[in-house]
Amino acid sequence: MKKTIKQVVVYGLLSLGAITMLLPFFWMISTAFKTGFESLQTPVTWWPKHLVWENWVNAWYAAPFLRYLINSVIVAAVTTVGQIFTAILAAFAFSKLNFAGKNLLFTILLATMMVPVEMLIIPNFVTLSQFHLINTYGALILPWLGSFFAVFTLRQSFNTIPDQLYYAARIDGASDWQFLWSVLVPNAKSSITAIGLLQVIGSWNSFMWPLIVTNSETMRTLPVGLQAFSTDSGINYPELMAASTFVILPMALLYICFNKYVVAGISNNGLKG
Amino acid sequence: MMNNHKPTLKESLKGWLYVLPLLLIIGVFNLYPIVSSFAMSFFTEYNFFTNEVGALGLNNFTTIFSDPTFHDALENTLIFVVGVVPVEVILSLLIATLLNQIKWLSNLFRTIYFLPFVTSVVAISMVWRWIYNKDAGLLNVLLGWIGINPIDWLNDPHYALLALIILAIWKGLGFNIMLFLVALNNVDQRIYDAAHLDGAKPLQQWWHITVPMISPMTFLVTVNAVIASFKVFDEVYALYGGQPGPAGSAMTLVYYLYRAFYEQNKYGQAAATGVVLFILILLVTLVQMWFSKKHVHY
Numbered sequence: 129m130k131k132t133i134k135q136v137v138v139y140g141l142l143s144l145g146a147i148t149m150l151l152p153f154f155w156m157i158s159t160a161f162k163t164g165f166e167s168l169q170t171p172v173t174w175w176p177k178h179l180v181w182e183n184w185v186n187a188w189y190a191a192p193f194l195r196y197l198i199n200s201v202i203v204a205a206v207t208t209v210g211q212i213f214t215a216i217l218a219a220f221a222f223s224k225l226n227f228a229g230k231n232l233l234f235t236i237l238l239a240t241m242m243v244p245v246e247m248l249i250i251p252n253f254v255t256l257s258q259f260h261l262i263n264t265y266g267a268l269i270l271p272w273l274g275s276f277f278a279v280f281t282l283r284q285s286f287n288t289i290p291d292q293l294y295y296a297a298r299i300d301g302a303s304d305w306q307f308l309w310s311v312l313v314p315n316a317k318s319s320i321t322a323i324g325l326l327q328v329i330g331s332w333n334s335f336m337w338p339l340i341v342t343n344s345e346t347m348r349t350l351p352v353g354l355q356a357f358s359t360d361s362g363i364n365y366p367e368l369m370a371a372s373t374f375v376i377l378p379m380a381l382l383y384i385c386f387n388k389y390v391v392a393g394i395s396n397n398g399l400k401g
Numbered sequence: 402m403m404n405n406h407k408p409t410l411k412e413s414l415k416g417w418l419y420v421l422p423l424l425l426i427i428g429v430f431n432l433y434p435i436v437s438s439f440a441m442s443f444f445t446e447y448n449f450f451t452n453e454v455g456a457l458g459l460n461n462f463t464t465i466f467s468d469p470t471f472h473d474a475l476e477n478t479l480i481f482v483v484g485v486v487p488v489e490v491i492l493s494l495l496i497a498t499l500l501n502q503i504k505w506l507s508n509l510f511r512t513i514y515f516l517p518f519v520t521s522v523v524a525i526s527m528v529w530r531w532i533y534n535k536d537a538g539l540l541n542v543l544l545g546w547i548g549i550n551p552i553d554w555l556n557d558p559h560y561a562l563l564a565l566i567i568l569a570i571w572k573g574l575g576f577n578i579m580l581f582l583v584a585l586n587n588v589d590q591r592i593y594d595a596a597h598l599d600g601a602k603p604l605q606q607w608w609h610i611t612v613p614m615i616s617p618m619t620f621l622v623t624v625n626a627v628i629a630s631f632k633v634f635d636e637v638y639a640l641y642g643g644q645p646g647p648a649g650s651a652m653t654l655v656y657y658l659y660r661a662f663y664e665q666n667k668y669g670q671a672a673a674t675g676v677v678l679f680i681l682i683l684l685v686t687l688v689q690m691w692f693s694k695k696h697v698h699y
Binding site for chain 1: 515519679
Protein backbone atom coordinates (compact mmCIF):
# COMPACT_ATOMS: atom_id res chain seq x y z
CA MET A 129 0.00 0.00 0.00
CA LYS A 130 2.69 2.41 1.08
CA LYS A 131 4.63 1.43 -2.00
CA THR A 132 1.70 2.22 -4.29
CA ILE A 133 1.30 5.67 -2.76
CA LYS A 134 4.97 6.30 -3.28
CA GLN A 135 4.72 5.23 -6.92
CA VAL A 136 1.73 7.49 -7.47
CA VAL A 137 3.60 10.45 -5.99
CA VAL A 138 6.72 9.76 -8.07
CA TYR A 139 4.80 9.39 -11.31
CA GLY A 140 2.63 12.38 -10.44
CA LEU A 141 5.62 14.65 -9.90
CA LEU A 142 7.41 13.39 -12.99
CA SER A 143 4.31 13.91 -15.11
CA LEU A 144 3.95 17.44 -13.79
CA GLY A 145 7.55 18.13 -14.77
CA ALA A 146 7.09 16.48 -18.16
CA ILE A 147 4.04 18.63 -18.86
CA THR A 148 6.06 21.73 -18.03
CA MET A 149 8.76 20.59 -20.43
CA LEU A 150 6.30 19.84 -23.22
CA LEU A 151 3.95 22.78 -22.76
CA PRO A 152 6.00 25.29 -24.79
CA PHE A 153 6.23 22.81 -27.67
CA PHE A 154 2.51 22.10 -27.49
CA TRP A 155 1.74 25.80 -27.39
CA MET A 156 3.99 26.41 -30.37
CA ILE A 157 2.23 23.84 -32.53
CA SER A 158 -1.25 24.71 -31.29
CA THR A 159 -0.70 28.40 -32.02
CA ALA A 160 0.75 27.62 -35.43
CA PHE A 161 -2.65 26.21 -36.44
CA LYS A 162 -4.73 29.15 -35.19
CA THR A 163 -5.85 32.26 -37.02
CA GLY A 164 -4.09 35.43 -35.93
CA PHE A 165 -7.34 36.55 -34.36
CA GLU A 166 -7.86 33.35 -32.40
CA SER A 167 -4.29 33.39 -31.12
CA LEU A 168 -4.88 36.73 -29.42
CA GLN A 169 -8.31 35.89 -28.05
CA THR A 170 -9.03 35.52 -24.35
CA PRO A 171 -9.89 33.19 -22.79
CA VAL A 172 -7.27 31.25 -24.70
CA THR A 173 -8.20 28.15 -26.65
CA TRP A 174 -6.03 25.07 -26.09
CA TRP A 175 -6.98 23.48 -29.38
CA PRO A 176 -7.40 25.53 -32.55
CA LYS A 177 -11.04 25.83 -33.60
CA HIS A 178 -10.07 25.08 -37.19
CA LEU A 179 -6.70 23.91 -38.36
CA VAL A 180 -5.28 26.79 -40.39
CA TRP A 181 -2.75 25.04 -42.62
CA GLU A 182 -2.07 28.24 -44.56
CA ASN A 183 0.04 29.55 -41.66
CA TRP A 184 2.69 26.96 -42.48
CA VAL A 185 2.70 27.78 -46.17
CA ASN A 186 2.65 31.53 -45.55
CA ALA A 187 5.50 31.33 -43.06
CA TRP A 188 7.56 29.13 -45.39
CA TYR A 189 7.26 31.62 -48.25
CA ALA A 190 7.38 34.81 -46.16
CA ALA A 191 11.15 34.40 -45.95
CA PRO A 192 13.55 32.20 -47.96
CA PHE A 193 13.29 29.33 -45.48
CA LEU A 194 14.21 26.74 -48.09
CA ARG A 195 17.49 28.55 -48.63
CA TYR A 196 18.07 28.80 -44.86
CA LEU A 197 17.36 25.10 -44.54
CA ILE A 198 19.82 24.21 -47.30
CA ASN A 199 22.47 26.43 -45.69
CA SER A 200 21.91 24.84 -42.30
CA VAL A 201 22.15 21.34 -43.75
CA ILE A 202 25.35 22.14 -45.66
CA VAL A 203 27.00 23.82 -42.69
CA ALA A 204 26.03 21.12 -40.20
CA ALA A 205 27.03 18.29 -42.54
CA VAL A 206 30.38 19.67 -43.68
CA THR A 207 31.32 20.86 -40.19
CA THR A 208 30.53 17.50 -38.66
CA VAL A 209 32.26 15.37 -41.29
CA GLY A 210 35.31 17.63 -41.36
CA GLN A 211 35.57 17.81 -37.61
CA ILE A 212 35.34 14.05 -37.26
CA PHE A 213 37.98 13.57 -39.96
CA THR A 214 40.55 15.85 -38.33
CA ALA A 215 39.70 14.34 -34.95
CA ILE A 216 40.19 10.75 -36.14
CA LEU A 217 43.66 11.53 -37.47
CA ALA A 218 44.73 13.47 -34.39
CA ALA A 219 43.22 10.99 -31.95
CA PHE A 220 45.16 8.21 -33.70
CA ALA A 221 48.41 10.12 -33.28
CA PHE A 222 47.72 10.83 -29.60
CA SER A 223 46.59 7.29 -28.90
CA LYS A 224 49.00 5.07 -30.85
CA LEU A 225 51.94 7.09 -32.16
CA ASN A 226 54.97 8.37 -30.39
CA PHE A 227 56.28 11.77 -31.42
CA ALA A 228 58.36 14.58 -30.02
CA GLY A 229 56.29 17.16 -28.15
CA LYS A 230 53.24 14.91 -27.92
CA ASN A 231 52.45 15.49 -24.25
CA LEU A 232 53.11 19.20 -24.39
CA LEU A 233 50.87 19.59 -27.41
CA PHE A 234 48.13 17.57 -25.74
CA THR A 235 48.27 19.77 -22.64
CA ILE A 236 48.16 22.98 -24.64
CA LEU A 237 45.19 21.77 -26.66
CA LEU A 238 43.42 20.66 -23.49
CA ALA A 239 43.93 24.11 -22.00
CA THR A 240 42.39 25.81 -25.05
CA MET A 241 39.10 24.06 -24.26
CA MET A 242 38.73 26.38 -21.27
CA VAL A 243 38.81 29.56 -23.34
CA PRO A 244 35.31 30.88 -24.08
CA VAL A 245 34.62 30.91 -27.82
CA GLU A 246 32.99 34.31 -27.39
CA MET A 247 36.47 35.68 -26.84
CA LEU A 248 37.74 34.28 -30.15
CA ILE A 249 35.02 35.83 -32.25
CA ILE A 250 36.73 39.15 -32.87
CA PRO A 251 40.14 37.90 -34.08
CA ASN A 252 38.43 35.18 -36.12
CA PHE A 253 36.22 37.74 -37.79
CA VAL A 254 39.30 39.81 -38.63
CA THR A 255 41.15 36.77 -40.00
CA LEU A 256 38.23 35.73 -42.16
CA SER A 257 37.74 39.25 -43.51
CA GLN A 258 41.38 39.35 -44.51
CA PHE A 259 40.79 36.18 -46.52
CA HIS A 260 37.59 37.75 -47.93
CA LEU A 261 35.56 34.91 -46.53
CA ILE A 262 32.91 36.85 -44.61
CA ASN A 263 29.44 35.90 -45.79
CA THR A 264 30.57 32.61 -47.34
CA TYR A 265 30.28 28.98 -46.32
CA GLY A 266 33.97 29.18 -45.54
CA ALA A 267 33.31 31.58 -42.66
CA LEU A 268 30.46 29.45 -41.36
CA ILE A 269 32.44 26.22 -41.49
CA LEU A 270 36.22 26.66 -41.30
CA PRO A 271 36.62 27.72 -37.63
CA TRP A 272 34.70 24.65 -36.45
CA LEU A 273 36.61 21.98 -38.38
CA GLY A 274 38.89 21.27 -35.46
CA SER A 275 37.45 20.26 -32.11
CA PHE A 276 39.66 19.10 -29.32
CA PHE A 277 36.60 17.80 -27.52
CA ALA A 278 36.12 15.33 -30.38
CA VAL A 279 39.82 14.39 -30.30
CA PHE A 280 39.72 13.83 -26.57
CA THR A 281 36.69 11.58 -26.78
CA LEU A 282 37.95 9.58 -29.74
CA ARG A 283 41.33 9.10 -28.16
CA GLN A 284 39.65 7.47 -25.18
CA SER A 285 37.83 5.17 -27.52
CA PHE A 286 41.01 4.32 -29.50
CA ASN A 287 42.81 3.63 -26.24
CA THR A 288 40.53 0.66 -25.61
CA ILE A 289 42.27 -1.17 -28.48
CA PRO A 290 45.48 -2.59 -26.99
CA ASP A 291 48.76 -1.23 -28.36
CA GLN A 292 49.94 -4.81 -28.87
CA LEU A 293 47.31 -5.24 -31.55
CA TYR A 294 48.70 -2.19 -33.33
CA TYR A 295 52.28 -3.47 -33.20
CA ALA A 296 51.18 -6.91 -34.37
CA ALA A 297 49.35 -5.36 -37.31
CA ARG A 298 52.43 -3.33 -38.18
CA ILE A 299 54.62 -6.44 -38.10
CA ASP A 300 52.12 -8.19 -40.38
CA GLY A 301 52.66 -5.41 -42.88
CA ALA A 302 49.60 -3.22 -42.33
CA SER A 303 50.26 0.50 -42.64
CA ASP A 304 49.20 3.02 -40.01
CA TRP A 305 46.57 4.29 -42.37
CA GLN A 306 45.12 0.82 -42.93
CA PHE A 307 45.12 0.00 -39.23
CA LEU A 308 43.41 3.28 -38.39
CA TRP A 309 40.59 2.89 -40.90
CA SER A 310 40.06 -0.85 -40.75
CA VAL A 311 40.48 -1.50 -37.02
CA LEU A 312 40.29 1.63 -34.89
CA VAL A 313 37.56 3.53 -36.69
CA PRO A 314 35.08 0.64 -37.07
CA ASN A 315 35.64 -0.17 -33.41
CA ALA A 316 34.85 3.40 -32.37
CA LYS A 317 31.69 3.59 -34.46
CA SER A 318 29.35 4.35 -31.58
CA SER A 319 31.48 7.14 -30.14
CA ILE A 320 31.91 8.60 -33.61
CA THR A 321 28.13 8.54 -34.05
CA ALA A 322 27.65 10.22 -30.68
CA ILE A 323 30.21 12.95 -31.38
CA GLY A 324 28.73 13.46 -34.82
CA LEU A 325 25.18 13.81 -33.52
CA LEU A 326 26.19 16.27 -30.81
CA GLN A 327 28.06 18.28 -33.42
CA VAL A 328 25.15 18.27 -35.86
CA ILE A 329 22.85 19.52 -33.10
CA GLY A 330 25.35 22.14 -31.93
CA SER A 331 26.03 23.36 -35.43
CA TRP A 332 22.35 23.47 -36.39
CA ASN A 333 21.44 25.51 -33.32
CA SER A 334 24.43 27.84 -33.25
CA PHE A 335 23.48 31.47 -33.54
CA MET A 336 26.03 34.09 -32.58
CA TRP A 337 28.72 33.10 -35.09
CA PRO A 338 26.44 32.81 -38.14
CA LEU A 339 24.75 36.04 -37.07
CA ILE A 340 28.09 37.83 -37.13
CA VAL A 341 29.63 36.37 -40.29
CA THR A 342 26.61 36.52 -42.59
CA ASN A 343 25.28 39.77 -43.94
CA SER A 344 23.03 38.69 -46.78
CA GLU A 345 19.79 36.77 -46.73
CA THR A 346 21.17 34.03 -48.96
CA MET A 347 23.87 32.96 -46.51
CA ARG A 348 21.76 32.84 -43.36
CA THR A 349 21.28 29.62 -41.46
CA LEU A 350 17.88 28.71 -40.00
CA PRO A 351 18.23 30.32 -36.54
CA VAL A 352 19.57 33.57 -38.03
CA GLY A 353 16.86 33.51 -40.68
CA LEU A 354 14.20 32.91 -38.05
CA GLN A 355 15.49 35.81 -35.97
CA ALA A 356 15.42 38.09 -39.01
CA PHE A 357 11.93 36.88 -39.92
CA SER A 358 10.69 37.72 -36.43
CA THR A 359 11.87 41.30 -36.62
CA ASP A 360 11.19 41.96 -40.31
CA SER A 361 7.67 40.71 -40.53
CA GLY A 362 5.96 42.44 -37.65
CA ILE A 363 4.59 39.88 -35.29
CA ASN A 364 2.09 37.38 -36.53
CA TYR A 365 2.36 34.75 -33.82
CA PRO A 366 0.82 31.78 -35.66
CA GLU A 367 3.28 32.22 -38.52
CA LEU A 368 6.17 32.85 -36.16
CA MET A 369 5.33 29.63 -34.32
CA ALA A 370 5.15 27.73 -37.61
CA ALA A 371 8.55 29.14 -38.57
CA SER A 372 9.99 28.18 -35.17
CA THR A 373 8.77 24.65 -35.76
CA PHE A 374 10.78 24.53 -39.02
CA VAL A 375 13.92 25.11 -36.98
CA ILE A 376 13.10 22.84 -34.05
CA LEU A 377 11.53 19.85 -35.79
CA PRO A 378 14.55 18.39 -37.67
CA MET A 379 16.69 18.20 -34.52
CA ALA A 380 13.79 16.93 -32.40
CA LEU A 381 13.24 14.09 -34.89
CA LEU A 382 16.95 13.36 -35.14
CA TYR A 383 17.13 13.20 -31.37
CA ILE A 384 14.09 10.98 -31.01
CA CYS A 385 15.48 8.54 -33.61
CA PHE A 386 19.00 8.43 -32.22
CA ASN A 387 18.38 9.31 -28.61
CA LYS A 388 20.46 6.37 -27.38
CA TYR A 389 23.58 7.81 -29.01
CA VAL A 390 22.96 11.38 -27.95
CA VAL A 391 22.51 10.32 -24.33
CA ALA A 392 25.55 8.04 -24.48
CA GLY A 393 27.61 10.83 -26.00
CA ILE A 394 26.84 13.09 -23.10
CA SER A 395 26.96 10.50 -20.35
CA ASN A 396 30.16 8.71 -21.34
CA ASN A 397 32.13 11.73 -22.20
CA GLY A 398 31.05 14.07 -19.48
CA LEU A 399 30.87 17.61 -20.63
CA LYS A 400 31.12 19.41 -23.87
CA GLY A 401 33.59 22.23 -23.30
CA MET B 402 56.57 -1.01 -24.24
CA MET B 403 57.55 0.54 -27.55
CA ASN B 404 55.69 3.69 -26.74
CA ASN B 405 58.16 4.75 -24.12
CA HIS B 406 61.30 5.01 -26.18
CA LYS B 407 62.55 8.31 -27.52
CA PRO B 408 60.82 8.88 -30.87
CA THR B 409 62.96 8.92 -33.98
CA LEU B 410 62.77 11.82 -36.39
CA LYS B 411 60.71 9.76 -38.78
CA GLU B 412 58.22 8.79 -36.09
CA SER B 413 57.91 12.38 -34.93
CA LEU B 414 57.33 13.54 -38.46
CA LYS B 415 54.58 10.98 -38.91
CA GLY B 416 52.92 11.93 -35.62
CA TRP B 417 52.88 15.61 -36.48
CA LEU B 418 51.57 14.83 -39.95
CA TYR B 419 48.54 13.10 -38.42
CA VAL B 420 47.93 16.03 -36.07
CA LEU B 421 48.54 18.61 -38.78
CA PRO B 422 44.99 19.10 -40.16
CA LEU B 423 43.62 19.60 -36.65
CA LEU B 424 46.51 21.81 -35.70
CA LEU B 425 46.05 24.04 -38.74
CA ILE B 426 42.44 24.73 -37.84
CA ILE B 427 42.98 25.04 -34.09
CA GLY B 428 46.11 27.10 -34.63
CA VAL B 429 44.41 29.63 -36.88
CA PHE B 430 41.03 29.74 -35.16
CA ASN B 431 41.82 29.00 -31.49
CA LEU B 432 45.46 29.46 -30.55
CA TYR B 433 46.23 32.55 -32.59
CA PRO B 434 42.97 34.31 -31.55
CA ILE B 435 43.66 33.67 -27.87
CA VAL B 436 46.94 35.54 -28.13
CA SER B 437 45.48 38.05 -30.53
CA SER B 438 42.46 38.95 -28.41
CA PHE B 439 44.62 39.55 -25.36
CA ALA B 440 46.81 41.78 -27.50
CA MET B 441 43.82 43.48 -29.07
CA SER B 442 42.44 44.40 -25.66
CA PHE B 443 45.53 46.60 -25.21
CA PHE B 444 45.30 48.21 -28.67
CA THR B 445 43.87 51.64 -28.22
CA GLU B 446 44.22 52.71 -31.81
CA TYR B 447 43.54 49.87 -34.13
CA ASN B 448 42.63 49.74 -37.78
CA PHE B 449 41.10 46.41 -38.45
CA PHE B 450 41.15 46.77 -42.21
CA THR B 451 44.89 47.14 -42.32
CA ASN B 452 45.55 45.30 -39.05
CA GLU B 453 47.67 48.29 -37.94
CA VAL B 454 48.14 49.15 -34.33
CA GLY B 455 48.53 52.81 -33.49
CA ALA B 456 48.96 52.78 -29.74
CA LEU B 457 48.94 50.46 -26.78
CA GLY B 458 47.59 50.97 -23.30
CA LEU B 459 45.00 50.16 -20.71
CA ASN B 460 42.46 52.58 -22.17
CA ASN B 461 40.04 49.87 -23.25
CA PHE B 462 39.85 48.53 -19.74
CA THR B 463 39.49 51.93 -18.10
CA THR B 464 36.82 52.85 -20.64
CA ILE B 465 34.66 49.79 -20.06
CA PHE B 466 35.12 49.89 -16.30
CA SER B 467 33.91 53.46 -16.23
CA ASP B 468 30.96 52.69 -18.51
CA PRO B 469 27.72 52.35 -16.48
CA THR B 470 26.36 49.95 -19.11
CA PHE B 471 29.30 47.65 -18.51
CA HIS B 472 28.51 47.70 -14.79
CA ASP B 473 24.91 46.80 -15.62
CA ALA B 474 26.09 44.01 -17.86
CA LEU B 475 28.33 42.60 -15.16
CA GLU B 476 25.65 42.93 -12.51
CA ASN B 477 22.92 41.41 -14.68
CA THR B 478 25.18 38.52 -15.63
CA LEU B 479 25.90 37.80 -11.96
CA ILE B 480 22.21 38.03 -11.05
CA PHE B 481 21.47 35.69 -13.93
CA VAL B 482 24.08 33.17 -12.74
CA VAL B 483 22.81 33.32 -9.15
CA GLY B 484 19.20 33.07 -10.32
CA VAL B 485 19.73 30.14 -12.67
CA VAL B 486 22.39 27.87 -11.22
CA PRO B 487 21.08 26.88 -7.74
CA VAL B 488 17.52 26.30 -8.94
CA GLU B 489 18.72 24.38 -11.97
CA VAL B 490 21.08 22.17 -9.99
CA ILE B 491 18.58 21.38 -7.22
CA LEU B 492 15.66 20.78 -9.58
CA SER B 493 17.67 18.58 -11.89
CA LEU B 494 18.98 16.53 -8.96
CA LEU B 495 15.45 16.03 -7.66
CA ILE B 496 14.08 15.06 -11.06
CA ALA B 497 17.02 12.73 -11.68
CA THR B 498 16.38 11.09 -8.29
CA LEU B 499 12.74 10.53 -9.20
CA LEU B 500 13.64 9.25 -12.68
CA ASN B 501 16.04 6.82 -11.08
CA GLN B 502 13.21 5.27 -9.04
CA ILE B 503 11.10 4.15 -11.97
CA LYS B 504 11.31 1.59 -14.73
CA TRP B 505 8.00 1.86 -16.55
CA LEU B 506 7.95 4.83 -18.97
CA SER B 507 11.40 5.79 -17.80
CA ASN B 508 12.71 6.24 -21.34
CA LEU B 509 9.74 8.32 -22.38
CA PHE B 510 10.24 10.68 -19.44
CA ARG B 511 13.97 10.96 -20.12
CA THR B 512 13.32 11.79 -23.75
CA ILE B 513 10.82 14.48 -22.79
CA TYR B 514 13.01 16.12 -20.17
CA PHE B 515 15.93 16.14 -22.55
CA LEU B 516 14.04 17.56 -25.53
CA PRO B 517 14.73 21.27 -24.76
CA PHE B 518 18.48 20.56 -24.85
CA VAL B 519 18.42 19.67 -28.55
CA THR B 520 16.19 22.60 -29.37
CA SER B 521 17.49 25.78 -30.99
CA VAL B 522 17.74 28.53 -28.37
CA VAL B 523 16.56 31.10 -30.88
CA ALA B 524 13.52 29.12 -31.97
CA ILE B 525 12.41 28.23 -28.47
CA SER B 526 12.98 31.83 -27.36
CA MET B 527 10.46 32.85 -30.01
CA VAL B 528 8.01 30.47 -28.39
CA TRP B 529 8.75 31.89 -24.96
CA ARG B 530 8.36 35.38 -26.33
CA TRP B 531 4.84 34.35 -27.19
CA ILE B 532 4.31 32.62 -23.82
CA TYR B 533 5.45 35.83 -22.09
CA ASN B 534 3.00 37.96 -24.08
CA LYS B 535 1.13 40.24 -21.69
CA ASP B 536 -2.39 39.90 -23.06
CA ALA B 537 -2.74 36.44 -24.51
CA GLY B 538 0.44 34.77 -23.30
CA LEU B 539 0.20 31.34 -21.75
CA LEU B 540 2.14 32.23 -18.62
CA ASN B 541 -0.18 35.05 -17.63
CA VAL B 542 -3.16 32.80 -18.30
CA LEU B 543 -1.74 30.16 -15.96
CA LEU B 544 -0.84 32.78 -13.35
CA GLY B 545 -4.37 34.15 -13.68
CA TRP B 546 -5.69 30.78 -12.45
CA ILE B 547 -3.97 31.41 -9.12
CA GLY B 548 -5.08 35.01 -9.01
CA ILE B 549 -1.94 36.82 -10.18
CA ASN B 550 -2.53 39.88 -12.33
CA PRO B 551 -1.05 39.91 -15.83
CA ILE B 552 2.62 40.81 -15.88
CA ASP B 553 4.22 42.59 -18.80
CA TRP B 554 7.15 40.17 -18.85
CA LEU B 555 8.96 41.50 -21.87
CA ASN B 556 8.40 45.23 -21.57
CA ASP B 557 8.69 45.81 -17.85
CA PRO B 558 12.40 46.22 -17.00
CA HIS B 559 11.79 44.70 -13.56
CA TYR B 560 10.85 41.36 -15.08
CA ALA B 561 13.33 41.16 -17.94
CA LEU B 562 15.94 39.17 -16.05
CA LEU B 563 13.36 36.95 -14.39
CA ALA B 564 11.91 36.08 -17.80
CA LEU B 565 15.41 35.20 -18.96
CA ILE B 566 16.10 33.11 -15.87
CA ILE B 567 12.90 31.07 -16.19
CA LEU B 568 13.64 30.33 -19.85
CA ALA B 569 17.24 29.36 -19.08
CA ILE B 570 16.25 27.00 -16.27
CA TRP B 571 13.64 25.32 -18.42
CA LYS B 572 16.13 24.93 -21.27
CA GLY B 573 19.04 23.73 -19.15
CA LEU B 574 17.41 21.14 -16.89
CA GLY B 575 17.62 18.18 -19.27
CA PHE B 576 21.37 18.27 -19.71
CA ASN B 577 21.98 18.34 -15.96
CA ILE B 578 19.42 15.63 -15.30
CA MET B 579 21.28 13.44 -17.75
CA LEU B 580 24.57 13.96 -15.92
CA PHE B 581 23.00 13.32 -12.53
CA LEU B 582 21.46 10.10 -13.82
CA VAL B 583 24.94 8.87 -14.73
CA ALA B 584 26.17 9.65 -11.22
CA LEU B 585 23.15 8.05 -9.53
CA ASN B 586 23.63 4.96 -11.63
CA ASN B 587 27.20 4.65 -10.40
CA VAL B 588 26.36 4.59 -6.70
CA ASP B 589 26.91 1.08 -5.39
CA GLN B 590 23.54 -0.55 -4.69
CA ARG B 591 25.05 -2.50 -1.77
CA ILE B 592 25.43 0.68 0.26
CA TYR B 593 21.67 1.18 0.07
CA ASP B 594 21.06 -2.46 0.94
CA ALA B 595 23.24 -2.10 4.02
CA ALA B 596 21.54 1.14 5.04
CA HIS B 597 18.17 -0.50 4.53
CA LEU B 598 19.14 -3.34 6.86
CA ASP B 599 20.19 -0.76 9.42
CA GLY B 600 16.71 0.72 9.18
CA ALA B 601 17.44 3.94 7.27
CA LYS B 602 14.32 5.51 5.74
CA PRO B 603 14.39 6.36 2.00
CA LEU B 604 14.68 10.07 2.69
CA GLN B 605 17.53 9.48 5.14
CA GLN B 606 19.23 7.28 2.57
CA TRP B 607 18.92 9.98 -0.02
CA TRP B 608 20.36 12.65 2.23
CA HIS B 609 23.08 10.58 3.91
CA ILE B 610 24.12 8.33 1.03
CA THR B 611 23.01 9.65 -2.34
CA VAL B 612 23.84 13.30 -1.86
CA PRO B 613 27.39 12.75 -0.52
CA MET B 614 28.13 9.94 -3.00
CA ILE B 615 27.27 12.04 -6.03
CA SER B 616 28.91 15.23 -4.74
CA PRO B 617 31.63 15.15 -7.43
CA MET B 618 28.93 15.27 -10.11
CA THR B 619 26.98 17.96 -8.27
CA PHE B 620 30.12 20.00 -8.23
CA LEU B 621 30.84 19.41 -11.91
CA VAL B 622 27.28 20.26 -12.90
CA THR B 623 27.41 23.45 -10.84
CA VAL B 624 30.69 24.64 -12.33
CA ASN B 625 29.50 23.86 -15.81
CA ALA B 626 26.21 25.68 -15.26
CA VAL B 627 28.05 28.73 -13.87
CA ILE B 628 30.34 28.89 -16.90
CA ALA B 629 27.49 28.42 -19.36
CA SER B 630 25.44 31.10 -17.60
CA PHE B 631 28.28 33.60 -17.78
CA LYS B 632 28.03 33.33 -21.56
CA VAL B 633 24.30 33.95 -21.93
CA PHE B 634 23.58 35.73 -25.21
CA ASP B 635 21.32 33.90 -27.69
CA GLU B 636 18.34 33.93 -25.33
CA VAL B 637 18.63 37.68 -24.77
CA TYR B 638 18.98 38.47 -28.44
CA ALA B 639 16.04 36.30 -29.50
CA LEU B 640 13.71 37.04 -26.60
CA TYR B 641 14.01 40.80 -26.96
CA GLY B 642 14.27 40.93 -30.75
CA GLY B 643 17.87 42.07 -31.02
CA GLN B 644 17.73 44.37 -28.01
CA PRO B 645 19.30 43.79 -24.59
CA GLY B 646 15.88 43.84 -22.92
CA PRO B 647 13.58 46.81 -22.27
CA ALA B 648 15.68 49.86 -21.40
CA GLY B 649 18.80 47.69 -21.49
CA SER B 650 17.58 45.78 -18.45
CA ALA B 651 18.82 42.44 -19.77
CA MET B 652 22.25 43.60 -20.91
CA THR B 653 24.72 40.80 -20.24
CA LEU B 654 28.47 40.54 -20.54
CA VAL B 655 28.50 38.71 -23.88
CA TYR B 656 25.77 40.99 -25.20
CA TYR B 657 27.97 43.93 -24.27
CA LEU B 658 30.87 42.30 -26.11
CA TYR B 659 28.69 41.69 -29.16
CA ARG B 660 27.40 45.24 -29.18
CA ALA B 661 30.83 46.82 -28.77
CA PHE B 662 32.22 44.61 -31.52
CA TYR B 663 29.46 44.28 -34.05
CA GLU B 664 27.26 47.32 -33.63
CA GLN B 665 29.72 49.95 -32.44
CA ASN B 666 32.96 48.64 -34.02
CA LYS B 667 34.88 49.24 -30.81
CA TYR B 668 37.13 46.24 -31.24
CA GLY B 669 39.47 47.05 -28.39
CA GLN B 670 36.67 47.42 -25.87
CA ALA B 671 35.00 44.26 -27.11
CA ALA B 672 38.29 42.39 -26.74
CA ALA B 673 38.74 43.82 -23.24
CA THR B 674 35.26 42.55 -22.35
CA GLY B 675 36.30 39.15 -23.68
CA VAL B 676 39.32 39.23 -21.38
CA VAL B 677 37.06 40.02 -18.41
CA LEU B 678 34.86 37.06 -19.35
CA PHE B 679 37.93 34.88 -19.66
CA ILE B 680 39.18 35.90 -16.23
CA LEU B 681 35.80 35.20 -14.64
CA ILE B 682 35.73 31.73 -16.20
CA LEU B 683 39.36 31.15 -15.24
CA LEU B 684 38.53 31.97 -11.61
CA VAL B 685 35.66 29.50 -11.61
CA THR B 686 37.90 26.86 -13.16
CA LEU B 687 40.66 27.48 -10.59
CA VAL B 688 38.17 27.17 -7.75
CA GLN B 689 37.02 23.95 -9.36
CA MET B 690 40.56 22.55 -9.55
CA TRP B 691 41.38 23.58 -6.01
CA PHE B 692 38.11 22.25 -4.67
CA SER B 693 38.25 18.90 -6.44
CA LYS B 694 41.76 18.32 -5.15
CA LYS B 695 40.69 19.08 -1.64
CA HIS B 696 37.16 17.83 -1.20
CA VAL B 697 35.97 15.58 -3.94
CA HIS B 698 36.97 11.95 -3.73
CA TYR B 699 36.43 9.70 -6.68
